[in-house]
Amino acid sequence: MKIIKRACLFALPLLLTACGTIPTYNSNGTQVQETNNTVPVSGEQSKPEPKAKPKPALVDDTAQAPAAVLSLMKRAEKQVNSGDNRAAIASLERAIRIAPRYPETYFRLGERYFYQGNYKQARSLAEKSITLGADWLLRRQAESLIERAAAYL
Numbered sequence: 657m658k659i660i661k662r663a664c665l666f667a668l669p670l671l672l673t674a675c676g677t678i679p680t681y682n683s684n685g686t687q688v689q690e691t692n693n694t695v696p697v698s699g700e701q702s703k704p705e706p707k708a709k710p711k712p713a714l715v716d717d718t719a720q721a722p723a724a725v726l727s728l729m730k731r732a733e734k735q736v737n738s739g740d741n742r743a744a745i746a747s748l749e750r751a752i753r754i755a756p757r758y759p760e761t762y763f764r765l766g767e768r769y770f771y772q773g774n775y776k777q778a779r780s781l782a783e784k785s786i787t788l789g790a791d792w793l794l795r796r797q798a799e800s801l802i803e804r805a806a807a808y809l
Contacts (some may be wrong), residue, residue, distance in 0.1 A: 717759055721758045725751045729764060744768050745753070759788035763798050779805035 665762040721729075728751040735744040755761065766781030782798040782805070791800055 677701070714724055721751075721755055725755045725758060725761065728754070729761065732764065732768075741768055741772055745772070757788055759785040759790040760794055761785075762788065763790065763794055763801070765803075766798070770801060775805040775808040779809070 688772045729804050732744040732747040732751070735741075735747060744764065745768045746763055748768060751758075751761045752765065761779045762785040766778045766785065769775075769781065770778035782801040785798045786795055
C-alpha cells in the first residue's frame, strides 16, 4: 500500500504539469507556438532567445539537373549543330526520362520539334516547361515558342 501511495505522489506532479499547458490554435486550425512567459529572477537579465532559422524545403519547386542530363543536353546541342535533329530529339527524350521534372529539357525538346515542323508537340512541350516551374528567362523563351507554334497551327 505504501508503494502505491509513493508512486501516486511521484506521478501526480508530472500529471499536473502536463495538464497546466493548453495549446492555442489560430484561425487556420494550426497550433501556435507558446512563448516563454517566465519572469527572470531579480539581478538576472533575460537574454533574448535566438530565433530559429526557417528550415529549407525538402524538395525544390524546380528540379535540378543531374550531371547525366546536362551531358545529354550538351550532346543534343552538338547534334543540332551538326544537323542531326533526330539524334538531338532522342538525346533530349532520354534526358527527360532521367529527370522528368527539369523544365529546360522540355523546352529544348520543344524547340527541336518546332524546327522539325511538329508545332503541336512543340507547343505542348513549351507549356510543360512552364508548368514545371521554369525561371523567368526560360518562361519567356517558352512563351515565345508557344506563340510561334500557335501561328502555324
